[in-house]
Amino acid sequence: MQKRILLAGVFLFIPIVSLAALRPVFTLSSGFANANMRSSTSINFGSFQNSYVGGSHSDTDFDSGLFLGGEALLLQNWSGQIGLSYFQNSPFVESGTVYQFSDPAFNNLNYQYQIISRRISIDAKLLYAFCQIWHPYLAVSLGEAFNKAYNYTETPASTADVSLTPPFGNHTTNAFSYSLGLGIDLDITNHWRLGLGYRFVDLGSASLGVTPSQIGTHTISNTPIYVNEVLLRISFLG
Amino acid sequence: MNKYFKTLSGLMLSMISVNSFSDTPIFLITSNTKITPQLVQGQSGTAIYQVINNSNRILNNIVLTHLPAGITQVSNPGPDYCNNLTALNSPGSLCLIELHFDSYVNSSLNGGPIICTAGNLLCSQPYQSDQLLTQVTPGPVAQTCTGNENNFSYELTQPFDSGTIDPGTIYSWGPARNQLFLSPSNPNLTVCPTEDPSNSNAINWMRSRLIAAESFWVSQKLNYCHHHVTDFYTPITSYGSPRSAIGTSDGGYCSNATSLAPANYGQQIRWNYSGTGSETVNTWVNQNRMWYGVDCSDFTSFVYNFSFGIQFNSDTGYQAGQSNVGHAQDFLLPNTQTSGSILGIPTYSTPANDPAGLLLCKDGSVETRSGSPNDYCGGGSNPNPSLNGYFSVFLNDQPPTSDSHFPVNTPSNITPAMLNLLKPGDLLYLAFPPGSGKGDGNNPTSVVTHVITWTGQKVGYGPDDINPTQIAPESICPTNWQPQVGDWVIIDSHYQGPDYRDFTSCFYQNNIWGVRRVIGYMHS
Secondary structure, eight states: OHHHHHHHHHHHHHHHHTSTTOEEEEEEEEEEEEEEEEEEEEEEOSSOEEEEEEEEEEEEEEEEEEEEEEEEEEETTEEEEEEEEEEEEOOEEEEEEEEGGGOGGGOOEEEEEEEEEEEEEEEEEEEEOBTTTEEEEEEEEEEEEEEEEEEEEEEESSTTBOOOSSOOOOEEEEEEEEEEEEEEEEESSSSEEEEEEEEEEEOOOEEOOOOTTSSSSOOOEEOOOEEEEEEEEEEEEO | OHHHHHHHHHHHHHHHOOOOOOOOOSEEEEEEEOOOSEEEBTBOEEEEEEEEEOSSSOOOSOEEEOOOTTEEEEOOOSTTBOSSGGGGOSTTOEEEEEEEEOTTOOSOEESOOEEEETTTTEEEOOOGGGSOEEEEEOOOOOOSSGGGTTOOHHHHTSOOEEEEEOOSSSBOOOEEEOOOOOOOSSSOOTTSOOSOTTOHHHHHHHHHHHHHHHHHHHTTTOBOBSOSSTTOBOOSEETTEEGGGOOTTSBTOBOOTTSOSOTTTOOSSOTTOOSSTTOSHHHHHHSSGGGBBOOHHHHHHHHHHHHHOOOOOOSHHHHHTOOSSTTTTTTOOGGGOBTTBOOOOOOOSSGGGSOOSEEBBTTSOBOOOSSOTTHHHHTTTSOOTTOOOBSOSOOSSOOOOSOSSOOOOOGGGSOHHHHTTOOTTOEEEEOOOTTOOOOOTTOSSOSOOEEEEEEEEEBSSSTTSBOGGGBOOOSSSTTTOOOOTTOEEEEEEETTEEEEEEOOTTTTGGGEEEEEEOTTTOOO
């Protein structure tokens, strides 16, 4: 499904940017990204099982990306942008507690791993011209996220506890991703535009690799990661 | 005054600062006897740990892992030791493990031991304060006596226990002690002790070693228990009774820290416990820490055995010299001896039944029985009731009293100047006047109820002093135990176990039954 959307977008994008009325647009974006994280699972080690409980929590990092597309006038004072974008966040940190024997009394270890999401999407934006230089907008994107979970570590809850060896491996999960956003752009010159916007992004899920010690392939995974972002943009329009 | 206040404040804060951890290690590993913190390359070392299966589950394939090269588990025939960790399979099961640090190891120890189950996937180690931590310094091992005053490596490799539970009393004091021996080679310490009081070098070596041994055991933070040895714990059920119900005069009794007077101190755990790691209320009360320890006279007999292999009776009255046949001399005092009833001296026919050395006279000399006019502290060939020649607050003329524990003390018979005549290692035996309500101890018959060791040290901040923070509280004179710079310091086991304590007149000085000197007057 995600691949079909992506391909359709590419085929739409090429003829659009070839239209003479289209102004090419190149945008750099960066800002704060606050991700809601939650992971929970039980893993079978044969003679016992452990539970891994990362309660719902948030982690704030940076998200940055670029957009390449075109802008066309749709109606008086209304214009639209469409194009492709690539975004990548600085690593979100997922953490939780290991319940040995799946018994909350044996909360002897804390775990942590990192998630980087790299995303390619088709972005569309509807802008309104206000006082000629202000452009409030609504935006939407659909695409594919490549969510890498890696660098799993355990920290003993006290000096009497000892971590599991070897740890869970790294793993990249492909997931459907979408975003919805709004904001405002401001024309600085005829070719440069500054913007500030809010965006909600669904990154999809992420999961770690397995450890050689476990039975089966079921591993620690995150429920869909939702991100609230505030992004500063600078665009060049041809 | 300011220092005194700070010391007290620190003590009180340490008592009420009790933190807790929420984790539950799968194996609770606590040190019973810590390895010496510093070893010279070539010396061997020993550490004893108690391990409990804390998982509430049956565990299999339990192993000691990640032991540094040269550290091995060694077998010990004593009770409670497990040479095979299958003894830990059942939930709640417990055993002691003895680790030996081989003499060829040249790297320092830091961490562990780690015990794992389920293919090394579930592991625990002691809390940090209990983990192995020993610095190994370059050799060679000193071969002189003075270079080995506090070297107990060889003693620690020897099993303390006979392996036989002593059934001699209600419940049990646990296994009898084994005789321990001084290192015969590398270094040879068997040549260091002396029985010649004029051999001042050897006498000083023995005094230093005895105090070092007591200091070593003080640092292990044992409790006061009716046991003969330091590595035996009172079983949860002892001779059919829960251990918490054992009477205060019976074998296996351990000081109940949750209800000990003085109530205003209110400590539920040993007074110098940190409240964190393995030094928590739970570890103390429920995980056997409070069930390890020795009583006063077992402590003195154990440390003389540990220091030199010297044996004497572990019963307070018999150790003081009263006859161990029946109870004929239970009320006998040094100054009430007569030609028909004299206190004992070592005979070595059954060394473990001997009294400890010889009694001390008021002038600091040791009593003789050689036919001299000075025998019996001036009594001539027989004890002379007209003299008050022994180092004791109890005179020969005892006032009549209906209390069978009759001695009435005369504190003025021991002056501050006389205390300067005492030497490190001297054993001071205490008895209490009728109606005092103090110091009855665990001995239901003899008037001698307590024994303490003279350290020759004072409270202070100098290199040879005992810092006030090391002075333990005690329950007999709760308003007098607080240390003040310049006070004499003794070591004894009562209240919460072997500790340095302030030599108060209230508890100690005013109740001295007699003093016995072992060093220079006994051999192993």
